Amino acid sequence: QGQLVESGGGVVQPGRSLRLSCGVPRFTFGYSAIHWVRQAPGKGLEWVAVLSYDGSSEYYADSVKGRFTVSRDTSTNTLFLHMNSLRDEDTAVYYCATDVRSYCTGCKYWGQGTLVTVSS
Amino acid sequence: QSALTQPPSASGSPGQSVTISCTGTTSDVGTYNYVFWYQQHPGKAPKLIIYDVTQRPSGVPDRFSGSKSGNTASLTVSGLQAEDEAYYHCSSYAGSNNLIFGGGTKLTVL
Numbered sequence: 001q002g003q004l005v006e007s008g009g010g011v012v013q014p015g016r017s018l019r020l021s022c023g024v025p026r027f028t029f030g031y032s033a034i035h036w037v038r039q040a041p042g043k044g045l046e047w048v049a050v051l052s053y054d055g056s057s058e059y060y061a062d063s064v065k066g067r068f069t070v071s072r073d074t075s076t077n078t079l080f081l082h083m084n085s086l087r088d089e090d091t092a093v094y095y096c097a098t099d100v101r102s103y104c105t106g107c108k109y110w111g112q113g114t115l116v117t118v119s120s
Numbered sequence: 121q122s123a124l125t126q127p128p129s130a131s132g133s134p135g136q137s138v139t140i141s142c143t144g145t146t147s148d149v150g151t152y153n154y155v156f157w158y159q160q161h162p163g164k165a166p167k168l169i170i171y172d173v174t175q176r177p178s179g180v181p182d183r184f185s186g187s188k189s190g191n192t193a194s195l196t197v198s199g200l201q202a203e204d205e206a207y208y209h210c211s212s213y214a215g216s217n218n219l220i221f222g223g224g225t226k227l228t229v230l
Contacts, residue, residue, distance in 0.1 A: 035219065044123065044224035045158075045166065045209050050217060059217040100171055104217045106156035108177070110165040 004096050009114030012086055020114060022079040022096030028109070029077040030054065033099035035107055036070065036081050038092035038116075048094070051079065053102035064090075086118045124149065124210055124222035131228040132200045140225045142193040142210035148220055150191035154213035157186055157195045160224075161206045170195060197227070205229040 008020040024034060036048040049060045051070045058070045069082040079096055093115050097107035125143040132138035142149065142157075149155055157170035168177055170186040173193060183198045193212070197204055210222040 037221075044126075045211070045221040046123075047211070047219040047221055050219070057217070061218070095165060097166075100156075100168075104219060105154040105213050106168075106171055106211050106219065107158070107166070108168050108171070110167070112165050 004098065004109060004111035006094065006096055006111040006114040009094065009116045011117045011119060013120050014087060014118055016086055017082070017084045018086060018116060020081040020083070020094055020096075020116070022081075022111060024077045024079055024096070024098065025109075026077055028098045029072075030074070031102060032108070033102060033104050034072075034079050035097045035099060035104075036068075036079075037095045037097055037107065037110075038090075039095070039113075040089070040092040043092075046092070049081065050099070050104045052104075059104065083116070086116075088118050090116065091118045092116060124212060124220055126208075126210060126222035126225045128223070129226045129228065131230055132197075133230045134200050134202065136200050137196060137198045138200060138227065139194050139196045140208055140210075140227065142195070142212075142222045144191050144193075144212055144220070146191060148212040148214040149188065149193050152213040152215070153188070155186065155188055155193040156211045157184075157193075158209045158211070159204075159206050160209060166209060200229050202229050 005023040093113040095113045097110045158166035160166040214220040
C-alpha cells in the first residue's frame, strides 16, 4: 500500500540534464500533494520540490529553483523531476513522497529512492 | 532557510526512554503544527512515524510519541527496542508551500 517507485537515476556530468520518474499509486495520485526529497551521501534529508494534488502549482527549494522542474502525466500516474544545469552538490538519492494531505504539510508514503551522481 | 536543528546522536539501553529534539524558529516549528518525524534504517527509505506533532499513523507502535513547545518539537521513544536503532529526521512546514528538514539524529540502542 502506498508504494511509490522512482527511476531514472545515474551518473551525469556537471552542467548536463537528467529526468527522474516516480510511479504513484492510483489511489493517491490526484488526491495528495507529491514531494521530491533528496539525501546527499551521509547527510540528512533536503526538501526539493512539491506539486499540488491537481498539478496546478509547484514550489521549489531555493537550491534548485530555476534549474529543476516538476511535471506529471495523469495518463500513467507518473511524476517527473526534470533536472537541468546539474552541479556536484546535486549528487544524492532522490525520493518521491506523497503528502498526508492535498496540500504541502509533510511526507507520508515514500519510494525507495534513485541515486543521482553528478561527476565528470 | 537553515535546516531544523537536531542532535547528531542519541542513545539509550533497551527498555529505557530517549527523547530527540528538533529546534526551529517562529517561521516553521513555532507557528505550524505540521511537524513530522521519520525513521530511516541504513540503506532504506524514510518511514513516517509521527505527523501533525503528535499523531501516529496506523501500525506505528505507541512507544513513539511526539510533542512541541515553542520552537522545539520532540520525539520520545519509550521502551527502547533493538529495532529502534536508526536515524530519525524531523520536518516542519515552513510557509509558502515549503518544507524544511532537520539534519537527522542517529539513535543507538546500547
